[in-house]
Amino acid sequence: MLQSILSGLEAGSWYSLLGLAIVVVMKAADVPNFAMAEIGLFATYIGATLAEEGVSFWVAVLVTLVAGVIAAVAIDIAVMRRLAGRGHFPLLLMTIGLSLALNALIGRIWGQQARRFDAPWSGSFLGIGGVDISWSQIVTIVLGLVGAIAITAFFRSSIGAQMRAVAEDRATARLMGVNVRRVSGIAWGIGGAIAAVAVMLQAQSTLVSTHSASSLIIYGFVAATMGGFVSLIGTFVGGLALGIIQALAGLYISTRIEFAVALLAVVLVLLARPSGFTAGLRLRDV
């Protein structure tokens, strides 16, 4: 039970972080990015390959983060910012196309074989009160929390305010002297880095592959939905709740339907307390 909740919190932290990456890009660049998990996977594979070649762990981590930032900013500059203001669903489809292409590209470079990115603490445990807790879980949960706090703090800074302004009204923000392109690039860079962290954390405790990326993105989107695509706190809590519900559904019902149960629970939450969960959620008037 406790073990399930812990692993639920761990998985929930991945979902939260990926959801936060999606929300950051959504807030500042107004793009629902379905290719976020692939960006993270691409960066993680680069780091894992370096680590396998004997590069020291922390250098590999640094390279992974930089790769995530570069990949995301490159996508923004090459494709997405040219299509700004197209509306959410065309852009969503655009990123779905991007995720298909990136996923296949990653499969072509590294193959379909699942990989790990082991940290020095992977596989070691901390015994508290008769329960063994793996260090990967602790690191993931703590990093998830730190990441959420850091992003929230960032949005209160000057650039964060500019981002909110751009998301609110692109044209007016521009008139007020906000460099929209720079802001959008920064948001994509941050999103790419967070996505790289999310997939890296997943890879230090379990196997990741092009398949795991395509399911991870759904969880990330669900977490972002729980936060109404605007609330960082809502996204973070939503992702953690998703992870715990999923773990408990896997424990008490069946691991095969844990995904469906988790999604249904989300729907029930959305229906039962639409405005209570986060302020960003809007009801349609009927």
Add this chain to the structure above:
Amino acid sequence: MSEVTTRLDVEPADEPPIEEDPGTPAPSAPRNWTAVKLVGLLLAIVLLFALPFFVNTYVLFVANLTLVYAIATLGFNILVGWSGQIGLAHAALFAIGAYGSTIGVEYGVPFLATMPLVGIGAALIAVLIGFPAIRLTGFFLAIATLAFGFVIVETLTAANDLTGGGGGMIVEVWTLPGITSSASTYFLTAVVAVVAFLVARHALHGRFGRTLQAVRQLGTLVGSLGVSALRYRLFAFAISGAIAAVAGALYAQLQTFIFPAMFDLNLLVPFLVMVFVGGAGSLFGPIIGAAFAVVLVEVFQDLGDLQAIAYGLALMIAIAVLPGGLVSLGAELRNSRLVGRFGRQRSASKRLVRRGQ
């Protein structure tokens, strides 16, 4: 393959430019234009039914698959394009049609009778999915309906005794006496496609389609006109679900073997592609979108990983270059400076004079 392309080329040509933007009320078309349209439509239908007599099995399969997808996308487009609700349970409702009809046939129900049955059943399920989700909008509706879709597919996997679970089940193929099973499946699909298209055309260009658009654009404001927005939103769910299930039943006949993993995101994403690449909220969009998706997959079939890369890139290019979908291609070309200069660019007033307005 060329026959397929010709056939598909005929249809967009029938389309009058006035249909490209469903948001604006269409001016009444002059009589001779209607006659041209009618002849074109009849020609397309004749070509459609003559196809099995002069192509090989592979081309017939591709054409059949295109038609099945076109029917399913027609239903999806009513929900997504015309009523503006992003409901993502479509692939699961398609699966209900495929499984419902296959299981029905196993229990002795004649195949032709299973099609309306799965249609009604899926319409009821679609309303159940739509009813709680109808209070939500945008991404929330998308996630909620996606969840229900996953539950349906997982239920199909779990119902081992009835569906064969994840291993799938063999479909008993319905065959007309005297012709091959693939030709009979094709004829049946073609009949359903023509009926579905004509009914949708009649309904969407009439009161129903205009009300759906009004609901999409005005929301509950249509209540002041005496129209229940809720009822029309649920109508859209029911109709799109019914069409999805009928298409699913035909899909099972075509594939002859079905398993739950066929109906997850791997199918939902292509459905979305077909609607938006073809042109959301247009009548011919689904047909063009389905042809685009099927031909793309078949052309790049031998390339392995490159197939997915090409598919993704084609989707991106189509959306970046043609925001209105492929149905808007003609108008985009006419309006573009490069082609317009060499082509028969006329001033707007002359064009209106020619149309007799």
